[in-house]
Amino acid sequence: MHSTHFFEKIQQHFNRALPFVVYRKPNRLEVHAMLQKDEKLHVIEDYSESGFVFSPFDAKEQAVYLPVANSEMISSDFIFTDEEEKSAAENSATPKEKEAHIQLVQKGIDAIHNKALQKVVLSRCEAQALSEENPLKIFKHLLQKYATAFVYCWYHPQVGLWLGATPETLLKVQANRFSTMALAGTQIYTGTKDVVWQDKEKEEQQIVTDFVVNSLQFTANSINVSKVETVRAGSLLHLKTAISGTLKKEDATFKEVLSSLHPTPAVCGFPKENAKQFIINNENYKRGFYAGFLGELNIKETKSRNTNRRNVENNAYASVKTVSNLFVNLRCMQLKNKQALIYVGGGITKDSIAENEWQETVNKTQTIKAVL
Numbered sequence: 001m002h003s004t005h006f007f008e009k010i011q012q013h014f015n016r017a018l019p020f021v022v023y024r025k026p027n028r029l030e031v032h033a034m035l036q037k038d039e040k041l042h043v044i045e046d047y048s049e050s051g052f053v054f055s056p057f058d059a060k061e062q063a064v065y066l067p068v069a070n071s072e073m074i075s076s077d078f079i080f081t082d083e084e085e086k087s088a089a090e091n092s093a094t095p096k097e098k099e100a101h102i103q104l105v106q107k108g109i110d111a112i113h114n115k116a117l118q119k120v121v122l123s124r125c126e127a128q129a130l131s132e133e134n135p136l137k138i139f140k141h142l143l144q145k146y147a148t149a150f151v152y153c154w155y156h157p158q159v160g161l162w163l164g165a166t167p168e169t170l171l172k173v174q175a176n177r178f179s180t181m182a183l184a185g186t187q188i189y190t191g192t193k194d195v196v197w198q199d200k201e202k203e204e205q206q207i208v209t210d211f212v213v214n215s216l217q218f219t220a221n222s223i224n225v226s227k228v229e230t231v232r233a234g235s236l237l238h239l240k241t242a243i244s245g246t247l248k249k250e251d252a253t254f255k256e257v258l259s260s261l262h263p264t265p266a267v268c269g270f271p272k273e274n275a276k277q278f279i280i281n282n283e284n285y286k287r288g289f290y291a292g293f294l295g296e297l298n299i300k301e302t303k304s305r306n307t308n309r310r311n312v313e314n315n316a317y318a319s320v321k322t323v324s325n326l327f328v329n330l331r332c333m334q335l336k337n338k339q340a341l342i343y344v345g346g347g348i349t350k351d352s353i354a355e356n357e358w359q360e361t362v363n364k365t366q367t368i369k370a371v372l
């Protein structure tokens with residue numbers, strides 16, 4: 001479908017206040033949309049559903065989805081333009097917000113010194129007035145600026161309007177093959193990926209790798225762990241380990257794998273339950289869908305071995321695969337009351353310095369502020 005028509009269709013759908021998602025996977029040109037035909041809110045029961053899932057940070061809260069069976073699916077290639085670079089907005093956080101975050105981080109550091117935790121990811125939400133209110137225009141800026149991210153705009157009249165450009169894969173599954181990643185540690189990108197990482201960042205990332213590998217022991221047959229590499233996410237750099245392998249049994253284990261992984265110490269902490277309780281008791285706001293996950297769930301993909309569509313006989317060779325592609329909802333915002341609510345957090349360990357952790361969250365807001 002032509003790009004102009006594609007975005008017009010989504011705009012009309014949004015004007016009618018009907019649920020939709022529009023998204024582009026990392027390093028792809030193709031943009032997909034699912035336009036739900038009515039305004040019903042569909043709730044995930046057991047992850048055997050087929051559609052686009054949107055799940056909150058706290059697994060006790062309801063995950064929702066747009067079902068394939070009740071949606072129109074459209075796609076288009078996104079054309080990159082020579083768009084003028086926008087200058088990122090000024091820091092909109094108040095001194096009070098800074099003080100509150102520093103106190104929260106200090107409390108986390110103290111809990112780690114008292115051995116209640118080894119790592120905890122602490123976050124905050126910053127409001128910024130919107131100069132551009134059309135979500136699809138903001139979505140296009142995200143597409144343009146973050147080619148290597150999973151970029152999305154998700155809307156349901158009963159849930160809200162969310163956008164983001166996340167660098168983190170939670171879980172990909174195709175047949176019995178899976179892949180995931182351990183992503184953590186942050187520094188500003190200054191023109192090269194050839195940088196030195198401090199022990200603090202190496203440790204916070206290693207905690208994620210160890211957790212992911214251990215969580216998969218029971219459900220995976222084989223696990224491959226890559227070397228740690230430095231990856232770029234917009235104006236930031238992170239440490240990443242790629243983890244892949246085969247699952248023991250595809251269907252029965254998908255929900256199990258998902259609940260053993262989420263939330264990983266990249267967004268929660270270690271040990272998981274203690275960190276989660278610390279977050280719920282001490283962050284003075286509700287994360288909602290920030291640091292939850294989203295993406296394609298049990299989508300049927302048809303792959304034809306012969307690209308010549310006129311050759312009907314060869315369609316016999318087409319294979320249908322069920323795939324899931326889930327991402328962690330980071331570098332995201334909720335649009336509400338003419339404001340962008342920007343969600344940012346960072347991993348706290350015994351070596352954290354509260355002021356630096358504050359600055360890291362300020363740096364992370366730039367991913368979103370650069371497109372507003």
Ligand SMILES: C=C(O[C@H]1C=CC=C(C(=O)O)[C@@H]1O)C(=O)O
Nearest residue numbers: 184185186266330344345346347
């Ligand atoms: C929790 C966030 O990032 C995670 C992913 C990469 C690096 C992180 C860090 O360095 O703290 C976080 O673990 C966020 O962006 O809000």
